[in-house]
Amino acid sequence: MEDATVSPIRLLPYCHKEAERLNIILACDGAASVGQIGHAVAVRLTNSNENARMCCITAIAAEISTHVDIARRAKKLIVINGCANRCASKVLERIQVPYHHEVIISSEGVKKIPTLDFSEEDVIRISDKIAAEALGT
Ligand code: SF4
Known part of the structure; x- marks a missing residue:
């Protein structure tokens, strides 16, 4: 019997398969408020955007060829730095x-x-902006 208390996980598109149609988001994930x-x-x-997806900036920094290739092929690269x-x-x-935003x-x-x-308010304000x-939504 299915457990109604467990929500199904939402699978993301595979970045490497679908890079050309994806707005790839790369965040530094720094260990401070801003990161x-x-x-x-x-x-x-x-x-909240079907065509946008985080990808692994650390793998790109490590020059993993699959991830560098994703960055090169992405429809758009949106880079989020903490500071x-x-x-x-x-x-x-x-x-x-090159990145777009x-x-x-x-x-x-x-x-x-x-x-x-x-603050969740900051998250909502900045992501809406x-x-x-950058995404035209
Ligand atoms: S951009 Fe700033 S917050 Fe992000 S990893 Fe670098 S030093 Fe840390």
Whole structure:
């Protein structure tokens, strides 16, 4: 008998198979307020847009060929950095892959502080802005 309390998981499109039709989101996931908001923004954008999907920036930094190939073939690359160090953008710049849209969370009215806690309001505000500017939704 099916357990009604367990929600079915939502499978994402396979990035490598479908890169050309996907807006790929790369977030630095830094261990501070701004990095964690960036991660939550990437999750919200992925879950609310059928053609948008997070991909593994660490794998691209490690120059895993599959992931570098995804970055090169993506319909659009949206890069989310926590702060002005721009680590995620620099990963792409180092391997000479151009991106379409860059976000720096600390320039969006959020202070970088040493915490993993963040405000859901900031996540909604920033992800809605990115959706309007970069995804046209
Ligand atoms: S961009 Fe800033 S928050 Fe993100 S990983 Fe780099 S130093 Fe950390």
